[in-house]
Amino acid sequence: MAPTAAAQTLVSPIPGPEPARSVTGMLDRPMSDPPAAPLSKSAARDLWDGLRRPDLWGRLGWLEIKRRYRRTTIGPFWNVISLAVFVVTVGTVGAGLWNQAASQYLPYLTSGMLVWMMISASANESCMLFVANTHLYRNGRFDFSTLAYSLVWRNFIVLLHHLVVYVVVVGILAPHLISPATLLAIPGLALLMINGVWVSLLLGMFCLRFRDVQQLVVSVIQISLFMTPVFWPADQLAAGTARSLFIHFNPLYHAVQVVRAPLLGEAPAAESYVAVILIAVIGSAVAFWAFTRFRKRVAYWS
8 A cells, every 4th residue: 555645755765964064165265344453554554544534533432422421410520520529629739738839739739630530540441442342343344453542542532521621720819721722732731642543553452462451551551650740849859869760761751841831831851842742653563563463353353
């Protein structure tokens, strides 16, 4: 008797697994999407192409600020309030500690903290430059340098918010400090931003490869705040080895001074400009060498 259709279905052999595809065949297949970052591009081309996209890194920097203060009422002005409270409390104590008038010490402290907060924020955020933005450069064509430009730009925007505290303090206590020399703060800020780019790239790559470096950077920045004349006036330190170590050979002091001195109505010393320019040249060369050598590994380290 001929088997029924149901019986034929029951006794039909179970289909076996599909033959495995060779790895070579899978690699030979053309990819549907282009690689996330064009590895054939040179480091110099990456830096130049990123710099030519202010619309991109400017937008990224602004959106990051908006993200941090989402659903708040006054947004980044919370930082302004925090800085104002800090200046008033610490400035009151410091003026008595250093035997200075409030009209002299508070502008000094305010202008120094403005610059220091920009420097410290840039250094600390550089450690997460590539760690926190993998979704950008792994899912599309993206110049790595754009992240560095964005970081420097957003910290510059935060500095502009903090300038409100400086204007209020100086306008009330020492309006005579605002003079034509104040315009020298502009080239000083430009030098800081140039240094911020190479610091961001260099620390970003190191912290991506060695995650412990971030904790080291945070500790160094915290200690450097007390070793650099930000709270304490530089002229309070007597001449000698300590003054040479904490002032003349302290790169952070010169970085602060090229902006703080103009805000106090003075022209920065020539040695401060020379020091910051040398740091920019040497640091940029080292960062460019590292970026050239390790740029293609950023996506694999992330």
